Amino acid sequence: MTEFKHNLELINSPSELNASSRNGRWVRLLPVNPSMIGFLYSLSIDEWVGPRWRFGGSIPPLDQFEQLLNAGVTSQFVIQEKSTEHLLGHVQGYNFDFNNGYGYIGIAMTRESALTGLGIEAGFLFVKYIFETFSLRKLYLEIPAFNMTTVSSIANVAKLEGHLADHLYYNGHYWDRFTFALYKDTFIGKSLRDIWHSIRTQQIDSGFVNNKKDLRASAKNTKGE
16 A cells, blocks of 8 residues: 655645546546446445445345445445555445435545545545536535544534434444535535645534544443443
8 A cells, every 4th residue: 555645735736636537646536347346345344344334334145235336326436546556445426316406425445545545535536526527515424423533534624414312333332423514615626635634633613522532522322421
């Protein structure tokens, strides 16, 4: 895995991205083809990735996986690291409501690449692609509280619009689920540099927590406390 350089000067603005809106500096988004189904199935059954992905840790039968993967999906890609051509993860847009202008997105990364920062660029490319391609005004992300790194990061760039207490069961405990919204009118025009800076500041201004310590406390459910 190529080391992700945490350097704002190296992050391109949208105008500097390659001609393809799905082609970034470090990663590209590839259309899903049959040869990738095995990789995607391995993501879904991984004990670390699975609970954080759309299937919520359930293990679908292999012969039904492709059908379930495509259910309700309007757009999806596999994330590939450009320097190594390794497959890193999956982005998916689903349950689009064109009448009311919203949809849902999900991002899954392999355990090895989850903390490299490459998922930030992949997510940026995908959200930008969705907003530029479809007539949607906002995109929802549903994130379990046990995925603390993602929750604390996305809270810097998206608006908290839903909080379901004790909603998900995982690893012997019930956890909250947060729903964040990315709005087109505030996202379009931002560069990857802007998004990266927002995430790096670790300052959550959504009003429900002030820092990561408070967020962890908010997410502890049914643990005898």
